[in-house]
Amino acid sequence: MAALLLRTSRGLGACLRVATGCPSPSSCVVAAWSSARWPREGAVAWRTHAQVRHYSSSDKLSIDMDDKTGVAVLKLSNPPVNSLSLELLTELAIGLDKLEMNPSCRGVIMTSAHPHIFSAGLDVSEMMGKPTEHYREFWRAVQEMWLKLYGSSLVTIAAINGSSPAGGCLMAMCCDYRLMADNPKYSIGLNETKLGIVAPFWFRDTMMGVVGTRVTERSLQLGLMYSPAEAVHVGLVDRTVPEETVFEEARTEMARWLKIPDHARQITKSMMRKTTIDHLLAQRDSDISNFANFISKDSIQKSLTAYMQALRQPKK
Numbered sequence: 381m382a383a384l385l386l387r388t389s390r391g392l393g394a395c396l397r398v399a400t401g402c403p404s405p406s407s408c409v410v411a412a413w414s415s416a417r418w419p420r421e422g423a424v425a426w427r428t429h430a431q432v433r434h435y436s437s438s439d440k441l442s443i444d445m446d447d448k449t450g451v452a453v454l455k456l457s458n459p460p461v462n463s464l465s466l467e468l469l470t471e472l473a474i475g476l477d478k479l480e481m482n483p484s485c486r487g488v489i490m491t492s493a494h495p496h497i498f499s500a501g502l503d504v505s506e507m508m509g510k511p512t513e514h515y516r517e518f519w520r521a522v523q524e525m526w527l528k529l530y531g532s533s534l535v536t537i538a539a540i541n542g543s544s545p546a547g548g549c550l551m552a553m554c555c556d557y558r559l560m561a562d563n564p565k566y567s568i569g570l571n572e573t574k575l576g577i578v579a580p581f582w583f584r585d586t587m588m589g590v591v592g593t594r595v596t597e598r599s600l601q602l603g604l605m606y607s608p609a610e611a612v613h614v615g616l617v618d619r620t621v622p623e624e625t626v627f628e629e630a631r632t633e634m635a636r637w638l639k640i641p642d643h644a645r646q647i648t649k650s651m652m653r654k655t656t657i658d659h660l661l662a663q664r665d666s667d668i669s670n671f672a673n674f675i676s677k678d679s680i681q682k683s684l685t686a687y688m689q690a691l692r693q694p695k696k
């Protein structure tokens with residue numbers, strides 16, 4: 381039973397508590413040793429002879445796990461812009477969960493199959509003209525994806541090979557390290573206010589963890605989108621690299637992170653992120669209700685409709 385719980389409930393916060401029977405998030409740091417991802421009984425059942433395994437059955441997401449290196453590559457492929465639909469968000473959460481449960485997996489590189497877009501963020505059509513129940517289901521899926529990615533015990537590296545507004549930026553910020561293609565046509569940031577919507581507190585807190593309070597406040601209020609060079613300057617991206625090398629650079633960076641013993645890195649990551657994760661977990665239902673109420677308002681629906689119409693206009 382204990383082994384089963386370990387497999388099904390890992391991730392930075394919950395897994396550490398479940399593994400040790402510790403009820404309190406704040407008293408679990410030392411206990412995390414026992415849930416660190418060392419080989420253990422049962423682990424062998426998850427290994428295969430094939431070196432690379434294909435995980436996802438979805439055509440919107442591919443996940444390839446290399447058993448030899450312990451590194452999985454998660455590639456978004458939801459044309460035309462990798463927008464995060466309910467379906468893709470659900471696939472992402474399931475895929476991340478599977479990787480978390482695989483004892484031979486130590487790291488994930490997240491990237492896009494699309495040549496110029498990492499992700500356009502949340503699929504705006506999921507937030508327009510739908511019944512309240514749909515908004516609730518959609519927002520729960522957004523939360524779930526964030527909980528799995530931000531709370532992952534794996535090393536997570538974003539290989540940002542294109543533009544990455546809003547929810548796309550959120551995903552990148554959830555990762556431990558961000559590399560971005562140095563193409564000045566690409567941009568990244570939380571632009572929600574430009575759509576007339578408000579990034580929720582856990583988007584804000586994720587950004588604050590990456591760039592600090594002042595840059596977050598300015599970025600959020602103005603809905604700033606940064607070029608790759610500007611993103612490095614404010615700390616939103618760790619490094620830019622030539623476009624054609626993004627993926628290989630991510631692999632090299634991953635090797636650096638994997639030199640650190642997993643248990644020490646995981647406990648450290650957990651200490652850094654736990655408060656933010658617990659904050660959402662404590663308010664999950666009210667956050668869903670807030671979103672559903674907010675997005676259902678006529679004024680917000682009008683803003684989103686106008687935004688989508690503007691997007692559809694031919695570009696100058």
Ligand SMILES: CCCCCCCCC/C=C/C(=O)SCCNC(=O)CCNC(=O)[C@H](O)C(C)(C)COP(=O)(O)OP(=O)(O)OC[C@H]1O[C@@H](n2cnc3c(N)ncnc32)[C@H](O)[C@@H]1OP(=O)(O)O
Nearest residue numbers: 463500501502503504543545546547578670671674691692
């Ligand atoms: C209390 C309060 C709590 C309330 C809390 C509320 C919180 C909400 C948080 C929201 C988070 C979000 O992520 S909101 C999403 C924000 N995302 C964005 O603003 C991105 C907008 N998109 C772009 O900037 C661009 O499309 C970009 C990604 C750079 C690609 O540019 P391109 O020129 O290559 O492509 P485009 O021609 O623009 O787009 C191709 C098609 O894709 C569509 N498209 C583009 N982005 C889309 C998107 N996000 N969702 C759906 N569809 C999209 C376009 O309309 C086009 O449709 P057709 O013309 O029909 O082909």
